[in-house]
Amino acid sequence: MGQILITHGKLVTPTGILEADLLVVDGKIAAIGKNQAGPSGTRTLDARGNWVLPGFIDTHVHGGLDADTMHATPAAFDTISRHLARHGVTGWVPTLFACPADALSRVLSAIEEAMRHQGPGARILGAHLESGFIAPKFKGAQPPEALRPMADPALREVIRRHAEVIRIVTLAPELSGAAELIQELVLLGIRVSMGHTDATYEQVMAGAAAGATRVTHLCNAMRPFHHREPGTLGAALVEDALDAEIVADMVHVHPAGIRIAYRCKGADRLMLVSDALMGTGLPPGIHVLDGREIHIGQDVARLPDGTIAGSCITLDRALRNVVTDIGVSIPEAARMAASTPARSLGLTDRGSLEVGMRADLAILDADFRCQGTLVAGVRVFAPE
Ligand SMILES: [Zn+2]
Numbered sequence: 001m002g003q004i005l006i007t008h009g010k011l012v013t014p015t016g017i018l019e020a021d022l023l024v025v026d027g028k029i030a031a032i033g034k035n036q037a038g039p040s041g042t043r044t045l046d047a048r049g050n051w052v053l054p055g056f057i058d059t060h061v062h063g064g065l066d067a068d069t070m071h072a073t074p075a076a077f078d079t080i081s082r083h084l085a086r087h088g089v090t091g092w093v094p095t096l097f098a099c100p101a102d103a104l105s106r107v108l109s110a111i112e113e114a115m116r117h118q119g120p121g122a123r124i125l126g127a128h129l130e131s132g133f134i135a136p137k138f139k140g141a142q143p144p145e146a147l148r149p150m151a152d153p154a155l156r157e158v159i160r161r162h163a164e165v166i167r168i169v170t171l172a173p174e175l176s177g178a179a180e181l182i183q184e185l186v187l188l189g190i191r192v193s194m195g196h197t198d199a200t201y202e203q204v205m206a207g208a209a210a211g212a213t214r215v216t217h218l219c220n221a222m223r224p225f226h227h228r229e230p231g232t233l234g235a236a237l238v239e240d241a242l243d244a245e246i247v248a249d250m251v252h253v254h255p256a257g258i259r260i261a262y263r264c265k266g267a268d269r270l271m272l273v274s275d276a277l278m279g280t281g282l283p284p285g286i287h288v289l290d291g292r293e294i295h296i297g298q299d300v301a302r303l304p305d306g307t308i309a310g311s312c313i314t315l316d317r318a319l320r321n322v323v324t325d326i327g328v329s330i331p332e333a334a335r336m337a338a339s340t341p342a343r344s345l346g347l348t349d350r351g352s353l354e355v356g357m358r359a360d361l362a363i364l365d366a367d368f369r370c371q372g373t374l375v376a377g378v379r380v381f382a383p384e
Contacts, residue, residue, distance in 0.1 A: 003030075003038040004377060009047030009363070012054070012334045013353045022052060024359040027376035032355060045379075047363055050371050051330065054338035054352050055090025055360030056315040059168060059271065059345065060128060060217065060245055062095050063278030064314075068290060069094040070103075072110035074117070081121030083281050085380040087314035088362030088370045091342075091350070093167050095128040095275075098139075098146035101154035104129070108162040115165065120380050122373075123360075125345060126167030129159070130216070133171040133181065134196035138221040141309040142196065150177035156184075163188040167345055170216040172197035173207030186211035191345065193245070196221045197232050204235035208242055214344060217275055218244040218261055219253045220308070237264040243344040245273040248318040248326075249299040249311045255325050262322070267332040271340040272318040277301045277310035320368035 006022040011032060021036040022029060030038075062069055067079035077094065084092050096107055111127050118124060132148040132155055139147065148155055150171070159166060169185050170193045171178065182192045194207050195216025200223065215222075215236040223231035236244050237260070244265055248258055252275070261270055274280070278289050279296040287296050294309060295302045299317070301309045313321075319337050322328040328336070335352075338360075342351025350358040363372035373381035 002377075003042040004045055004359075004374075005036060005038045005042050006045045006047050006052060006361070008049055009052035010049065011052045011353055012331050014331075014339070016331060022353065024374070024377040027359055027378070029353060029355050029357050029359050032353065045372070047372075050366075051364045052353070053088070053334045053362045053364060054350070054357075055362050055373065055375065056088050056272075056319070056337040057091040057125070057341040057345070057347075057351060058084065058089050058274050058276075058315050059093045059341050060095050060273035060275050061092045062097070062276060062310060064276055064280040066278055066282060066289070068278040069096055069111075070099065070107060072107040074110070074114060077111070077114040077124060078119045078121065081119060081124065084122040084314065085120075085373045085375070086370060087316040088364060088373055089122040089315055090360035090362065090373060090375045091123045091125045093125050093128040093345070095130055097130055098132040098134065098142045100146060101152075101158045104155065105158045105162065108158070108165055112162070112165045120378075121375075122380070123375055125347070126165050128168040128170070129166060130170045130196070131155075133169070133175060135172040135174065135198040137198050138172070138196045138223075140196060140221045141303060141307065150175050150181045159185070160188065163190060166190050168193050168214065170195040172199060173210075173212060174199040174203040178207060179210040182207060182210040182212050194232065194236070194242075198223045199232045199235075201230040201235045204232050205239065208239055213241065213243060215242050215244040217252065217273065218246045218270075219257050220247065237261065240269065243269050243271060243340065245271055247275045247311050247313075248272050248321045249313045250321055250325060251300040252308060252311060258322065259326050262326060262328060267328070267335040268340055270336055271344060272315055272322065272337045273341075274313050274315055274318060275310045276312060276314065280312040280314065316362070316364060316368055316370050323368070
């Protein structure tokens with residue numbers, strides 16, 4: 001794999017920002033410090049004073065550049081992986097809309113295959129099922145005909161059969177049979193995220209007690225806060241056992257909402273996700289995507305009736321937003337984009353710039369534009 005010495009970078013490490021060199025050997029960070037020198041044959045990558053951050057990990061992505069995870073083709077996953085790598089993302093969790101069991105099985109098989117043949121882009125880390133087990137009232141852009149009871153034998157069988165590839169299941173904890181399903185998913189090694197839900201405060205707490213550890217796109221598609229019934233949102237904000245995703249496009253959640261979430265959860269419990277749709281990366285305007293008319297804006301995608309269908313951002317942009325609009329420091333933003341999502345998935349070998357970690361790196365300039373991305377020490381994106 002060889003060695004690379006990254007020089008002249010502002011390294012965003014867990015202990016602060018260091019103007020130092022970073023040595024990569026065999027895909028891992030081997031040393032951090034001033035005036036490092038690698039073994040003979042070490043190549044040098046001049047970071048030119050740019051930020052060097054841990055590569056971003058996006059746990060909620062539907063697509064990009066006209067490719068959708070539901071297309072379930074090698075080309076679609078490859079397109080999305082390469083697109084994400086252009087934005088500093090080194091790992092992503094393909095996220096699937098609610099769908100019938102046979103379609104789900106087909107998509108999961110395709111993800112398994114894509115994981116076996118990872119191309120030169122962001123790594124696929126497993127699947128996130130924005131599943132059929134959600135509340136009709138908060139289904140958002142999910143197809144209503146795909147919503148199923150939690151006992152649905154066909155969906156349960158597909159999940160068991162593909163448990164290895166499934167990282168996260170989003171579900172509504174107020175639905176009948178939720179505690180039992182959560183326990184089964186946890187035993188299968190799957191992270192349970194509460195979302196698209198009308199759950200009361202108590203129902204969220206019961207979900208957490210059953211083993212759920214995450215909340216899907218905090219504030220969006222969930223029972224809001226009320227001071228006498230704090231709802232899903234109140235429980236998510238106050239319960240430290242829950243990590244929360246947030247879409248920081250500044251449209252899904254008002255900047256003040258993000259500030260509140262950040263103050264309640266902190267950078268170690270709040271993670272940036274894109275919830276990016278297949279229109280991400282396409283020019284703004286009206287597009288027909290998979291036969292559906294979608295209005296692609298600068299940062300957000302909407303259905304013709306104005307419903308938010310998902311975002312069009314990538315995590316470099318989300319990181320810039322929380323730094324410039326919310327006042328989050330760059331080291332904390334790096335935790336929200338890399339360390340916290342890594343930990344939330346149980347990945348202990350990546351997500352921060354420390355010796356021994358995988359050399360998954362994002363290089364961003366002063367305007368937070370990506371100037372280079374490395375996955376396990378291999379450069380997967382360099383600007384033309
Ligand atoms: Zn989504």
